[in-house]
Amino acid sequence: MALNLSLDDAVQFVPGVGPGRAKAFAKLGISTVEDLIEHFPSRYDLTPKSTPIEDIEEGKVATLVGELRRLRNRGSLTKQRVTANLIDGTGECHIQWFHSPYLLDKLHEGQVVRLTGKVVVQEDKAKLTNPTWQAVDEAQDALEVDEDLWNPVYPATNQLTSVQIEKIIVNIIDDMAERIIEFLPSELQKRRKLPSRRLAILRYHKPLKQADVEISRHRIAYDEFLLCQLAVQTGRARARRARGATPLPRSEAVDARIRKRLPFKLTPGQDKVIEEICYDLARDVSMSRLLQADVGAGKTAVAVYASLVAVANRNQVAILAPTEVLASQHLQKLTSYLSDSRVNIGYLAGSLTKRQRTVALQEIRSGEIDIVVGTHALIEHAVDFHNLGLVIIDEQHKFGVAQRAALSAKGRRPHTLVLTATPIPRSLAMTIFGDLDASVIEDAPPGRQPIVTTLVTEELETRAWKFVSELIHSGQQAYIVYPLVDESETLPLKAATVEVTRLANEHLAGANVGLLHGRMKPAEKSQVMDQFRSGKIHALVATTVIEVGVDVPNATMMVIQHAERYGLSQLHQLRGRIGRGDLKSYCLLFSDSTNPKSTERLNILCHSTDGFHIAEQDLLMRGPGELLGTRQHGIPTFKAADINRDIHLLQQARDDAAEILRADPELKNSQHRELNRELNRRYAASQALMRTG
Numbered sequence: 001m002a003l004n005l006s007l008d009d010a011v012q013f014v015p016g017v018g019p020g021r022a023k024a025f026a027k028l029g030i031s032t033v034e035d036l037i038e039h040f041p042s043r044y045d046l047t048p049k050s051t052p053i054e055d056i057e058e059g060k061v062a063t064l065v066g067e068l069r070r071l072r073n074r075g076s077l078t079k080q081r082v083t084a085n086l087i088d089g090t091g092e093c094h095i096q097w098f099h100s101p102y103l104l105d106k107l108h109e110g111q112v113v114r115l116t117g118k119v120v121v122q123e124d125k126a127k128l129t130n131p132t133w134q135a136v137d138e139a140q141d142a143l144e145v146d147e148d149l150w151n152p153v154y155p156a157t158n159q160l161t162s163v164q165i166e167k168i169i170v171n172i173i174d175d176m177a178e179r180i181i182e183f184l185p186s187e188l189q190k191r192r193k194l195p196s197r198r199l200a201i202l203r204y205h206k207p208l209k210q211a212d213v214e215i216s217r218h219r220i221a222y223d224e225f226l227l228c229q230l231a232v233q234t235g236r237a238r239a240r241r242a243r244g245a246t247p248l249p250r251s252e253a254v255d256a257r258i259r260k261r262l263p264f265k266l267t268p269g270q271d272k273v274i275e276e277i278c279y280d281l282a283r284d285v286s287m288s289r290l291l292q293a294d295v296g297a298g299k300t301a302v303a304v305y306a307s308l309v310a311v312a313n314r315n316q317v318a319i320l321a322p323t324e325v326l327a328s329q330h331l332q333k334l335t336s337y338l339s340d341s342r343v344n345i346g347y348l349a350g351s352l353t354k355r356q357r358t359v360a361l362q363e364i365r366s367g368e369i370d371i372v373v374g375t376h377a378l379i380e381h382a383v384d385f386h387n388l389g390l391v392i393i394d395e396q397h398k399f400g401v402a403q404r405a406a407l408s409a410k411g412r413r414p415h416t417l418v419l420t421a422t423p424i425p426r427s428l429a430m431t432i433f434g435d436l437d438a439s440v441i442e443d444a445p446p447g448r449q450p451i452v453t454t455l456v457t458e459e460l461e462t463r464a465w466k467f468v469s470e471l472i473h474s475g476q477q478a479y480i481v482y483p484l485v486d487e488s489e490t491l492p493l494k495a496a497t498v499e500v501t502r503l504a505n506e507h508l509a510g511a512n513v514g515l516l517h518g519r520m521k522p523a524e525k526s527q528v529m530d531q532f533r534s535g536k537i538h539a540l541v542a543t544t545v546i547e548v549g550v551d552v553p554n555a556t557m558m559v560i561q562h563a564e565r566y567g568l569s570q571l572h573q574l575r576g577r578i579g580r581g582d583l584k585s586y587c588l589l590f591s592d593s594t595n596p597k598s599t600e601r602l603n604i605l606c607h608s609t610d611g612f613h614i615a616e617q618d619l620l621m622r623g624p625g626e627l628l629g630t631r632q633h634g635i636p637t638f639k640a641a642d643i644n645r646d647i648h649l650l651q652q653a654r655d656d657a658a659e660i661l662r663a664d665p666e667l668k669n670s671q672h673r674e675l676n677r678e679l680n681r682r683y684a685a686s687q688a689l690m691r692t693g
């Protein structure tokens, strides 16, 4: 009987579900029938087709068909064991079942059974332990197909087991597969040698052979990537077609003037990305460029260069930073580079007094201020620009896409430059940014010495502190990072406010120890940062407020307490605070965790200073959400695709999406009708936000 269900129906109406189980399904992210049939197995258990006993192999799962002999109860009260022999004319196999005395009632000697289990060979005799069993009716069995069977194992919960999910899905999958509409143009499906979507979904749940699983997963993963790429690229394509941005060309004279302002010669890597940026800025299509580089590669100088190109064209620039510490650091740098120039620099952040704020807003509106640096305060409604030509977002992962868009909306199609904090692995960059218009600084400023990173376990702590203390007394400075501001009753972790006194009195006696954390008032924070920058404070005890951007070249020591609590990229980012000058720098990862996984993770950091490599490892271990931080919206989640494993498929999907959009930018042609519909269904809500800017 055909089911009266459609793919959009609530899962509650699927036979065997109902309101109670619907709640359990909701926990798995399943609310509709379509979600249910896209809930794919995470693995399969094999019931192989039968083999003669003489052919079985040690260590393999085998299915044997034969006659039971010597069925015995060998159990004691505490350990119940049923044993038997199975013979099939080619050989004999020992069987044992633990904790299953009821089998003595179900089975009998002389009975023909089918058993599946893992083969162990002991003293030349084959043995199956706890095999699954099935009675064989010989007349009936001749008609059954003897094939390998792949039993799906589903992601499940306590309330909903894999077996229950399997029953529910098996029951409807044939009917429901019939309703799946093919949305790939047939030419593309053929060219990429993909099975139909219908068959892929069916065989993903009910594979007939092992190869079915990968072929099906491949198709579903391709669909996920293609739709994601179409979503990302339509946004970008629209932006690129939209003229009306103000061209900001750069002359040789301007180039020379800007270079004179910088206190160092730009590296070839910086020069290369500056060329890419200037090419974009000179056009009447607004730039939307991502600047990637490892920590310390010198992104700020590139941002300053771009800003001055805009100012030379009498356009305003907004530089958005995630923290006030960072915003005020940018302000100081710009001010020192541009002292005695005619460029006016403004500042807008939460710490301004009401009067200061009013003045700043007025000067931004009138155009008196050329470059304004600020925090989230820049996004506020009250902020109006005279002619905002360039928006620069520092440490983009700290901002949501909507916030970036809000700032850009304050100009007439301003150019946008986004600076990443953590290098983003290519695969992830492609899914978020469509792999378009990315610039990478591939070198570092000259004279950098590699940072020595060491894992400090409990027994090494005293020696480590002695080393820190000596370094400080030789005139260098240190960061000491704690996971908590205050001590907590529930977390057994050291806290900055408590440890600061202890350090000043004990391990670092004689040094001037300062404190910086996120709950301090902005004015206090900037005072502490000033004292650290000027060298008055020797050791700065801090929370991860110093994680991003902070630049004090004389600081050569980074001590991270409870290092196992942080992600690799975050640790790399923290470590990026040192090694910024030409002095040798040290990063000490304190950890008393005995978990081998954390040790392995921390060791990656001890052996590599390549941020791209570390980010890839982090992505492998923790996934994209963790890597980029919770505030990064718009990371698509995939059911079948895996951006680490399927990078090649992702590239294919990206190319195919580009080709489709080149021929049919709005997906209006009839062969793209279903594709367009599916795209809207999946991405309509987020599509407006998918643009980088």
Ligand code: ADP
Pocket: 264, 265, 266, 267, 270, 293, 294, 295, 296, 297, 298, 299, 300, 301, 445, 446, 549, 551, 553, 576, 580
């Ligand atoms: P990030 O890319 O992490 O934002 P910064 O822009 O803070 O890095 O630069 C790191 C340090 O390198 C700063 O102290 C900066 O002044 C210095 N720096 C940047 N570019 C150069 C260069 N071309 N030559 C020498 N030092 C440089």
Ligand code: MG
Pocket: 299, 300, 394, 549
């Ligand atoms: Mg920076």
